[in-house]
Amino acid sequence: MKLDVNVLRYLSKDDFRVLTAVELGMRNHEIVPAELVTRIADLKHGGTYKVLKNLLKYKLLHHDSSKYDGFRLTYLGYDFLAIKTLVNRGVFTGVGRQIGVGKESDIFEVAQEDGTILAMKLHRLGRTSFRAVKNKRDYLRHRSSFSWLYLSRLAALKEFAFMKALQEHDFPVPKAIDCNRHCVIMSLVPGYPMVQVKELQNPETIFEKIIGIVVRLAEHGLIHCDFNEFNIMIDDEEKITMIDFPQMVSVSHQNAQMYFDRDIECIFKFFRKRFNMTFREDRDETEVEVDENSRPSFYDISKDANALDRDLEASGFTKKEQNHLDRFIEGGQEKSKDSDENEESDDEEQTCESNEEENLNEMTSLELQGKEQNNSDGAELDDTEKGESS
Numbered sequence: 001m002k003l004d005v006n007v008l009r010y011l012s013k014d015d016f017r018v019l020t021a022v023e024l025g026m027r028n029h030e031i032v033p034a035e036l037v038t039r040i041a042d043l044k045h046g047g048t049y050k051v052l053k054n055l056l057k058y059k060l061l062h063h064d065s066s067k068y069d070g071f072r073l074t075y076l077g078y079d080f081l082a083i084k085t086l087v088n089r090g091v092f093t094g095v096g097r098q099i100g101v102g103k104e105s106d107i108f109e110v111a112q113e114d115g116t117i118l119a120m121k122l123h124r125l126g127r128t129s130f131r132a133v134k135n136k137r138d139y140l141r142h143r144s145s146f147s148w149l150y151l152s153r154l155a156a157l158k159e160f161a162f163m164k165a166l167q168e169h170d171f172p173v174p175k176a177i178d179c180n181r182h183c184v185i186m187s188l189v190p191g192y193p194m195v196q197v198k199e200l201q202n203p204e205t206i207f208e209k210i211i212g213i214v215v216r217l218a219e220h221g222l223i224h225c226d227f228n229e230f231n232i233m234i235d236d237e238e239k240i241t242m243i244d245f246p247q248m249v250s251v252s253h254q255n256a257q258m259y260f261d262r263d264i265e266c267i268f269k270f271f272r273k274r275f276n277m278t279f280r281e282d283r284d285e286t287e288v289e290v291d292e293n294s295r296p297s298f299y300d301i302s303k304d305a306n307a308l309d310r311d312l313e314a315s316g317f318t319k320k321e322q323n324h325l326d327r328f329i330e331g332g333q334e335k336s337k338d339s340d341e342n343e344e345s346d347d348e349e350q351t352c353e354s355n356e357e358e359n360l361n362e363m364t365s366l367e368l369q370g371k372e373q374n375n376s377d378g379a380e381l382d383d384t385e386k387g388e389s390s
């Protein structure tokens with residue numbers, strides 16, 4: 001998705017006020033009736049219609065007149081609300097080039113006042129394919145309570161919370177800076193994803209380090225669940241950083257062992273293929289004298305399922321939100337380009353693109369039960385200029 005932040009400069013206070021009004025309206029309406037937008041925005045000098053037209057022009061809103069005249073936010077509109085909030089908070093001053101396209105995210109560089117470059121991850125849950133297809137049935141059954149925007153916001157919140165907690169326990173992760181809506185701001189990791197690395201000075205050392213991280217995570221009660229060459233960054237000094245945490249689960253999860261083994265298997269497979277490493281299991285047992293490179297056993301690790309719980313709770317990511325998110329994204333895994341790249345057909349991809357459209361249309365959601373988004377990170381109209389507002 002193109003994120004033309006120049007548009008930001010052309011948007012007035014009224015534009016943002018109306019955009020925010022639509023976001024607020026979406027708590028209770030899939031499509032927010034035009035007159036409700038007008039009422040919530042309550043522009044000092046009127047003229048909501050003209051503002052709406054402007055927002056449509058920049059594709060920040062989608063117009064729907066199938067049942068009545070109404071509007072909903074597009075992902076771009078949601079992006080702008082998050083970016084604007086973070087800029088207002090002084091977290092960064094400008095958005096730069098796109099540096100990554102994940103399966104369910106877009107990553108951009110952002111610059112701070114002093115020139116420091118950070119990474120901004122915009123979550124786009126359900127954008128792609130296989131998870132969505134796999135979960136479609138489940139999703140539809142629960143559609144009254146979930147939406148893509150809501151889930152993307154939860155994914156960001158979870159990622160931010162986990163990044164912070166992991167950092168506090170000295171795991172090699174980016175520094176978590178801030179979070180708003182579906183957007184996470186973190187330090188920029190130098191280097192590249194392992195998948196781009198063709199050669200290593202010390203593949204054995206790196207391998208051991210990486211396996212060591214998976215084991216230590218389990219000791220702290222967690223499994224990454226998507227631990228592979230796409231989510232491990234490495235720099236020129238061969239320093240490792242792990243990224244991408246929205247799918248992590250606890251070691252007390254019913255499928256914990258399977259997820260753990262799968263993470264380990266990904267690493268073994270990658271190092272075998274890419275760096276021609278051989279492991280104990282690849283050889284005739286009788287030839288091996290020392291117990292080298294054998295797989296860690298989930299069973300043998302002494303796991304503290306609660307080790308990180310307190311930190312996570314402190315970060316504001318609740319158990320309930322965790323459950324919502326898990327139900328949706330659990331078990332998803334990034335595909336290894338080496339192996340099963342073409343498993344998803346174009347057809348499937350297509351289905352899912354339209355799923356997104358369809359599901360964005362079903363934005364009844366934003367957790368209508370009421371409470372959601374009532375946090376400081378959600379929509380709030382800036383009334384500093386207006387005095388009291390309805």
Ligand code: ADP
Binds near residue numbers: 105187192193243
């Ligand atoms: P997804 O969940 O969509 O897979 P990731 O968090 O894995 O998203 O990010 C996708 C890509 O963006 C990564 O493979 C990496 O190249 C880049 N990236 C993500 N976070 C950072 C960061 N903090 N610094 C530098 N590059 C990053």
Ligand code: MG
Binds near residue numbers: 334
């Ligand atoms: Mg990733």
